[in-house]
Amino acid sequence: QKEVEQNSGPLSVPEGAIASLNCTYSDRVSQSFFWYRQYSGKSPELIMSIYSNGDKEDGRFTAQLNKASQYVSLLIRDSQPSDSATYLCAVNRKTSYDKVIFGPGTSLSVIP
């Protein structure tokens, strides 16, 4: 089992709809969770981080974490064509110094 898993997609949603991106992780002691966005040919950039169970909202983005289920998700409301990108889930096992493990990414396409 891979440490961080995501549906590879592509996920297609119409403009204005809600896009739902999912991620599961294998290490139960994982502490920090991140969503990065990567446009084609560009480097990843952080859009959300979450550390506690529940929801965290930032503008049109909501991250959801359920540690018991080892599941983290990202919701994008009012999806825009500019949201079309690959979304990478990343996990850090510790609260102290440790490497971050990335999932394979989910490709999102928002159709105008």
Add this chain to the structure above:
Amino acid sequence: GAGVSQTPSNKVTEKGKYVELRCDPISGHTALYWYRQSLGQGPEFLIYFQGTGAADDSGLPNDRFFAVRPEGSVSTLKIQRTERGDSAVYLCASSPSGWGNDEQFFGPGTRLTVL
């Protein structure tokens, strides 16, 4: 302020040659990471530095790969006897402390092509 920079942006080499890839992190960032990313895949962890020391090099695929960060700032990833399978985008990232909840800031990457 300047972000993470990487040189060269593109490197084409022949099988069996030696290459060096350079990363210049954000000033003051103590943690530096190297990743390798193939088309359609997420970044694959290679090595992580805290200051000058390699805190975790478990992702280096074999002994052809080596990285250094002698003064705790610039890092060089070195690949000996390159193989076609080494072709990928090599990403460098830095973070302020390397603490678990730190954001990583990525450089633009070096695209390595081994012919």
